[in-house]
Amino acid sequence: MNRSEIKDFPISRLRIELDKDGCYFAPDTRGMLNKGLPPDMLAGIEAWAAVRIAGRLTHLNMERWAEQHGLSEGRMSVLFRLRKAPDQRLAMNELALGLSTTPRNITGLVDNLERDGLVCRVPDPEDRRSVQAQLTPAGIEKIDALWRASVEAQTVVTKRFTKDELKQLRHLCLKLVQLMKEEMSR
Amino acid sequence: MNRSEIKDFPISRLRIELDKDGCYFAPDTRGMLNKGLPPDMLAGIEAWAAVRIAGRLTHLNMERWAEQHGLSEGRMSVLFRLRKAPDQRLAMNELALGLSTTPRNITGLVDNLERDGLVCRVPDPEDRRSVQAQLTPAGIEKIDALWRASVEAQTVVTKRFTKDELKQLRHLCLKLVQLMKEEMSR
């Protein structure tokens, strides 16, 4: 299998077209669901599916970008977060909360960052249960060198939206998150 | 660690508030970025971050729902896709394209589905390279029993949006996908 083809395999044949309203939609998704589904539900499923695919592709996008610099999306987020913290240091727990992930995941990310010499674990003298992740000089150098480039990589796509579209996209995604928070915590 | 608390760990402390415009935003994200970043970029990053977190949580939501029925999001998508296919059968390759993922991932998903007796592999007599994934009677029964419930699980959240919001959300997410497709294939 050719190298260029494996690269765009996950995104290859998702057809996206314009509706009568000038809105994008996925003909395959709609075609597969419009049988035996009340139309008010269809709109919800289509939107949900669009969020899912956008989530998958933004994730893939970030992973590929980070991987060019020997990182991953999660590890880069950890570095970024630590860089903004006082003394470039945070408890594992705070990292988990800040990145909206599980403590276990942070353990794994910090494991790899420590292996690469970008972060080291230091015990917290105030609370002997707690472990702090501390940015090493190499880690500081790394994230400082990558910070602007990573921001620009993200804006490569978003700058092709209008300011109002970006606000709407943020608003609707966070509304979804907000509602899911309520639903999932029971 | 308490069971109820580990369940909502990944979504616990993401603060979401309303802007002056009546739009949701994440104060922590904005606060961490508004230093040393041109404001037109800030809007892009905030929207991007919102898509990322929405993607993560919708994924988690689907995984937890599917897991209650002994499945996962990916495996359920495979079952669903096969159910809609003629003779409840598709080549691995077609599955990969249809689900916007890699062939290797399909191999793994079908491995697990086959282990659970929901799917079986059958050789394609027309092309001896090709393998078809065939829904078993148990697989048909499973997806038929779950189909409506899974649709309703997704609409639990989306039905709290207006019809226009759903259209906008779909439109903007697919526009993002469309632009990323163009960017990523070079």
Place this chain on the structure above:
DNA sequence: TGGTAATAGTTACGCACTTCACTATGAAAT
């Protein structure tokens, strides 16, 4: 103060997903 509960982190386990390398088969070209 002594016992119970909450908290921080990690180990163990499993699944999803990607990339790369490899095999087998089919198609195309000269």
Place this chain on the structure above:
DNA sequence: ATTTCATAGTGAAGTGCGTAACTATTACCA
């Protein structure tokens, strides 16, 4: 017809990520 190239699927390896079970420490409380 033989070489060459493309395609279908999978093994190997690595990461991300979540859940559950466990240890160590701290906080609470009666």
